[in-house]
Amino acid sequence: MRHLLIGAATALVLAGPALSQTQGNPDAATVLATVNGTEITLGNLIVLRDRLPEQYQQLPDDVLYEAMLDQLIQQQVLADAIARGAPEEAAIENETRALLATRKLEELTSEPLDDDEVQAIYDARFSDADAQTEFNASHILVETEEAAREIVAELESGADFAELARERSTGPSGPNGGELGWFGPGMMVPEFEAAVTELEPGEISAPVQTQFGWHVVKLNEMRDAEAPSLEALRPEIEAQLRNERLEAEIAQLMEAAEVERAGVDVDPSAMRDDSLFAE
Template identity: 55%
Template structure:
């Protein structure tokens, strides 16, 4: 069990009994402000903030003074235990420390790369490439009845031709998740549905019912209810999405550059069973 795991019940006890008082507020505390010293080792406000950032969201429900004292007490306890450590660090702990350092430093690089400044010109150019110069696209609002056999599908079509209500038949017969909702699939465009299903929908006129359509899910009877043309969204509506995409692209480019400059040699792992990564006993050797 890690220190981080043990922190949770420790804070729960602090919340229950509320021992210790928060230190008096300083005029301008910063991350180097020392809150405690344990055998010469300083515990700073920065240490406390970093630990607070790693806690689950529910700890935000505690009163600030309780959380403050609990975190400080936890760091004091951890420091005492660390100072009492004797012998060599276990192989398992050493590997965990290496991985955590690797992950933390990698995260810092990711944040610097992805949070780099994006100019309005960058965003405008991406917007025009994605939206402004794109043609309008047809979207479809349809419903379907999913059954296991073509024979059942054709029987349902015959009932519809005889005046039966589509939504009622869907609720009574469809095996798909949309059945209880009368088979309604809402609005969708290209690339959302299975190709054969979408092609059948696109060939219909509003109000028309398809012939049986087979997919890997079974046989479908499809009714097209409406169509519409998509509208180009205003820039401000999609700005956040575009900025996120541009940052992701910057990150991908950065990783590609690092990869191209690096010497990476992968060992032959064909003789290692993939399940080996689940064998925690190896860390104890």
């Protein structure tokens, strides 16, 4: 399609001034050409020009006018030459429906949001929420309870936790002295989290079994987690608001629409049968 436009534009530039255009007061419905009974209107040209790459939009209007009209005429001639059957017609209907629906969705989701709404959702989440506790812990992971109890005994005798983790732990944090860093509620498996929450900083747990094996856990530090800033959460909140607005609008449109299901008893597997188009 672009080659048709470029070729036509080049030819018109070389040929000289364009033909005189529609006189009077045209509107989008003004018919510029008819191809096999199909009308091509000024509105078609307006939409086509709006979607051109910016470098083509810089061409003179008289060049673009004739080039795009030629393009649309050629496209219609080619489209008419296709022997369309029922499957092609159904596909075109689906594509048209999807295009229009997408345009409407884009229109609904592009409307500006009220900052007060964003602030209200943020406040509802965090203004009265209790501060969550975050934990910084280390662990030593071994295969058996017996091995875990031996490690606890060594620690109680004064062994260094990080050294034992590097020597004995089978977990990926072993080479780092067993350090897991900071984590909050729900980030660890329940058995591990329950053991951590019962400790005070500096304390070591009894052996804890999880799906990964047996752990000996040391709680290093605790802190109150800070609420994320409004700006950090703004994209998430705006997405929530747009989704809620979209659902409400769709529900309103559905309620206002006259929708009647035919009630025909159709086997769902019929969707797989392309031969039905020939019947």
